Amino acid sequence: MTWETVIGLETHVELATKTKIFCSCTTAFGGDPNTHCCPVCTGMPGTLPVLNKRVLEFAVKAGLALNCSITRYTKFDRKNYFYPDLPKAYQISQLYLPICRDGRVDIGGKTVRIHELHMEEDAGKLVHDPWIDQTRADYNRCGVPLIEIVTEPDFRTAEEVIAYLEKLKETLQYLGVSDCKMQEGSLRCDVNLSVRPAGSGELGTRTEMKNLSSFKAIARAIAYEANRQIELITEGKRVVQETRRWDENKDATYAMRSKENAQDYRYFPEPDIPPVRLSEEYLDALRAALPELAGAKRARYQADYSLPEYDCQMITSDPALAAFFEDTVALGAPPKQAANWIMGQVLAALSARAMEPKAMPLTPPTLARLIALVGEGRLNRNTAVKVFEAVFDSDGDVDAYVREHGLEQISDASLVEDVVTRVLASNPKSVADFRAGKDKAFGFLVGQVMRELKGKADPRAVNERLRARLAGEGPAPSRGGPRE
């Protein structure tokens, strides 16, 4: 029998606000345990939560970009459960009137429907101490704002799931509402999965998988869990609806304890937070302020700059990189050259330093200047790469560096010609080899000329003169002006 896998996702995304959702404590990552806390986020009795304006704004922006309808009258609810990662014994979330509903995301020819998007607070971190057999609760993350984005069960493969998550991540990063760093837990994903005979219209019993902390883990967990369910059914057993935890090391999912599975959250309206009513003016203003997203940028780069699709994809992979590209081009750099530098040297330099594009010290004027010097024939490309390396970390002055290190390309054609003459004269064997058809000998001669000129000549000019001379042409007129 052929089986079909049916998958729905619940994605939690941490919002990039300065403060928590209901109090003014910082959301900064890390920090000593319980140093980003106050009576509100540690659930002290008698405290009053107040909604962060920016959380609302970010949630609405995300909803607009994901083509959702925005709830004009939205409220919060209490989700009750006893677990010490939540000191209040309830999480403030949204059940009855979530901020956004009915969205959609297009992923390469397929539409994934968004069931809803709601705001809620993150929980704290628990670390068990085996020495004292007690658990330490750290509430620094408690109250950090999240949006939870719930899809319909529209995925059939792990590839579709990854494509959706990549699109989601890209969209939220461009909006500036989240940095979506999976390794820091700011994008987390629960996978609901069931299987059914291909062609069946009915949904099978699903399980929910948690603890998936990378795209790789998600793909493997989906493969494992689909297989497990198919085997159960094939053996005549039943799939039990339960929450399962993915174990990265064992490459398997296992059921969580039944008590954690007892999901009876007894939601009720949160009495401490008054409802939120959104005006049309508010929504219009946010709609108007939505930035150009990656897809639109890619289309524009192809249309306006004739950049290959691959280049567009690479450059728009990060909003800071795209902005860097646009600014460099605005300063006069030819788009394709700017793109080549960014995809080559810039990405290599960032990756060597394990640095995010947004933290890059190099600025667009510096790269634009470097590209201009190469374009004017004043720096050769190899030297320019060395200058790039030298100025990258401090965004140094390209002209000053070139001057101080005497790197400017030799533009005196007669100097190049003299060196070519000398090299040809002192390497008769290579000349003979070349004439006998050994192409390698040519590379050697180019190398010799470049070495004599300390790498400061334009390799194209050296190539051209060497070929001409080897073909029997005489030296160019000795008092030539600067190379055209």
Added chain:
Amino acid sequence: MKITTELVDYISELSRLSLPEEEKAAMTAQLERIVGYMDVLNRLDTAGVEPMSHVFPLVNVLREDEVIPSQDRAELLAGAPAPDPEAFLVPRAVE
């Protein structure tokens, strides 16, 4: 609504309360009376009445996204039942 002993067991488990047998009986009777009062309220015809989630006619109570220094940790932990310099200590909760 009939409150059964099983329901009381279930609710106390969700609330992490362990009730001695004799209290369970009292609890069952009390819960029955409280929930029973809802039956009285249910006699009212509320069709077309918007459910009220808040008593005061307030909307859009929001604050700016500006950091205020957090509470001193020692002060924050002072009221915790078990002493620890860094964290709130709770019974084993992690597998």
